[in-house]
Amino acid sequence: MRNKLTFVADEIYAEMKKDILNHKFEREEQITGDYIARRFNVCRPFATEVLENLVETGLLSYSYKVHTVSEADFRFMSRIKMTFYNLSYAVQKLEEKDVPACFDCLKQELTKIKLAAHEQNLDAFIAGIQNFYGCMIKHTEMPSLENNIKYLIDTLIFLEKENEDTFFSHIAYGVIDYLSGLTDSLIKYEFEKCHQTLNQFYTHNVNLLFNA
Known part of the structure; x- marks a missing residue:
């Protein structure tokens, strides 16, 4: 899921990650591009690249504030990321096959998810998400990834x-928007948009998790 970094930016990312998880920054402390540029003596594009990937991996918020300094939290975020990595892998397999694919399963589950959100039925909403994911994983031909x-x-x-008061009026519909965008892009074979949507969806979930 994480964007491929240049060698220099990758080294800086690793150093910043270590510092964050070693409590050298406070939770909610903002890390700026200027700080990274000065500390590591690099240009702003490198610094921005590092910040964006710290956001993508969940260590920083969209405003570059530290989400967590906890190893346990970071491990949990990494597990969530695995879900989205598997979805990206499914998109990649579809792209490699370069043959027409049927997305009726996704459209049917998306309809069920929307109905569950409208009825504020959490069990049905969760079941729809699981089935949607299962429909995607079928394209990998690796059913074990469903777990x-x-x-x-x-x-x-x-x-x-x-x-409880805002889940179905706000959070659930955010999920639906991302799944709708993913489905539309798959139908149009716009695979780059699919990967972008999944990256955004992952980051969105991490931001929600640490602002809960």
């Missing part, structure tokens, strides 16, 4: 408990 949906489901259940 990794657990981490996203755990996140959604946690968010529902923490946001």
Whole structure:
């Protein structure tokens, strides 16, 4: 999932990750591009590349504030990322096959997810998400990957408990928007957009998780 970094930016990313998880920064502390540029004596594009990948891996928020200094939290984020990595792998396999594919399963599950959100039925909503993921994983021909949906489901259940009043009016519809965008892009064979949507969806979930 993480963007391929240049060698220099990758080294800086690793150093910043180590510092964050070793509590050299406070939670909610903002890390700026100027700080990285000065500390590592690199140009702003390198610094920005590092910041964007710290955001993508969940260590920083969109505003470049530290989400967590906890190894346990970071491991959990990494497990969530595995769910999205598997979805990206499914998109990659579809792209490699370069043959027409049927997406009726995705469209049917998306309809069920929308109905569940409208009816505020958490069990049906979760089941729809699991089935949608299963439909995607079929394209990888690796059914064992279906188990990794657990981490996203755990996140959604946690968010529902923490946001009972707004889960179905806000969070659930955010999920639907991303899945709708993914489905539309797949139907149009716009694979680059699929990968972009999945990256955004992952980062969105991490931001929700640490703002819960």
